Amino acid sequence: MHTDVVNLTTLEDVTAAAERIADIAMRTPLLPGAWADAHRPLWLKPENLQPIGAFKIRGAANAVARIPVSERARGVVAYSSGNHAQAVAYVAKRFGIPAAIVVPENTPAVKIEATRAHGAEVVVVPITDREIVAERLVAERGATLIPPFDHPDVIAGQGTIGLEIVADLPDVEVVLVPVSGGGLASGVATAIKALCPAARVYGVEPALAGDTAESLAAGRLVRWSTQDRARTIADGLRAEPSELTFAHLRKLLDGIVTVTEEEIRAAVATLATRAHLVAEPSGAVTTAAYLHRAADLPRGRTVAIVSGGNLDPTELAAMLST
């Protein structure tokens, strides 16, 4: 079994990460949901309030901080069209080191602009060439590749969210975390299970990208096609776990629930009108699960991680008007 030989992230890895990222990532508050069900009190962990609008800044900051000082001037490389691109660009700027972000040619101009605004070099390539171009840049420059989830330092960085949840709500009973590549869920579950063994950690996926739910049920990684996973509007949840993250999820998650596209849209609207937060669809799946999957989740003091807030204003407007 592959999963038996994988080294899992520890609480110590996560607490060390928290110290490294303290000057770069925001220490987000827990927001009480005064509008929630009194029998299942809800707090939101608003990672959409991070400087780049998503939790990805935490893992990126920890991974960059771990690069030996002698190697930092050679820079970092990432391939992503989403929040991870912004995160690596922002963190590199804060560290004063160069960043090259490889993006597929269908990336919206606004996202390319946002990445350039952080001072990163943007390399536009055909989508099938992303990895190979990134690897070539790494080889040519002696730069360090910062992967979006499949790395212990990235997992430990995302796990700092779990530390903050426990610090602010020591008697937390249920934590809801979005699952895509699984870096966030792996890190958060590591911290929560170490500090609050009785708390339950549930993953949440769009049903249209429910590969991890199927994989956990099967006890092994079941692969869905890229096209299938791309059907969901939750564009941050279209990745799939790696061996490393799946080993964490199998060991640490108490379960996983899936939500429909309609429920995701409605949760975006609820977060805007009741919590005054702009969440992207991927960031709203946990709220959707809280609102629509109560029967599949334990009762008790619940934290929903709102993982990000980057969406097109016209998209948001459409979800508010339905």
Added chain:
Amino acid sequence: MHTDVVNLTTLEDVTAAAERIADIAMRTPLLPGAWADAHRPLWLKPENLQPIGAFKIRGAANAVARIPVSERARGVVAYSSGNHAQAVAYVAKRFGIPAAIVVPENTPAVKIEATRAHGAEVVVVPITDREIVAERLVAERGATLIPPFDHPDVIAGQGTIGLEIVADLPDVEVVLVPVSGGGLASGVATAIKALCPAARVYGVEPALAGDTAESLAAGRLVRWSTQDRARTIADGLRAEPSELTFAHLRKLLDGIVTVTEEEIRAAVATLATRAHLVAEPSGAVTTAAYLHRAADLPRGRTVAIVSGGNLDPTELAAMLST
């Protein structure tokens, strides 16, 4: 001169308020505006994240906490159709005491529902009868009236925002605060000027409700008609200062700037897309001033108070789509 005999709120009043409200109001973070002008770094103080979506919870909590315990069971009364109504209802529920909120008959049903949802009794009356009905309820029940701004305890409660700003950003240089009845600006300026005498505090008004700007220029309260003040979309900024708040504003504000309706709408969109915050028009005026009145404001580390986030989703959608 009236203003010479008014007792002004002190730093001690504000620090005492902070202790009283700690369990009820949220201690909001300062959010760095990574998208802001590097020469005028910006932080947002997101009071829209309070449980009722607005700063009003602070003043209401301090005022209710100051009611002698022997009188609390007789309850509280407020007249308001806006955030103050929600605030008093929410705070009364938290204290376990009855609340009666007098609202004008043109109040949207959704706001009446929200107030009832906090357990308050809602008394619907013709708009001209609001004060008289509120006073009758106070007299009949021996209840305590909680005014929206014209009261030292309310001013001290709102001032706790200033304490938090200085705690999080001790070298703050400019604070932008919305001005309507003036309770928020009076309290915040009291705290900021006492703790950071070199920091400048600027009020912000919609030009269409710019009565306080005119009053400060004239050195005396200049009254605008209710109809004139009602022209702005910033429905939380249609009130006018009292003698008490105007005495604070004259002494403490370094200036006041006004913003156009178009600038307010654009700032609502900017806060949603860049800061991932849903702000109501009244809460967005300070961001509008930061973006469009740079020439009239000092440079330096700037905090913009985002005072609230309660607006109709269709209204928000319209502002996002323009």
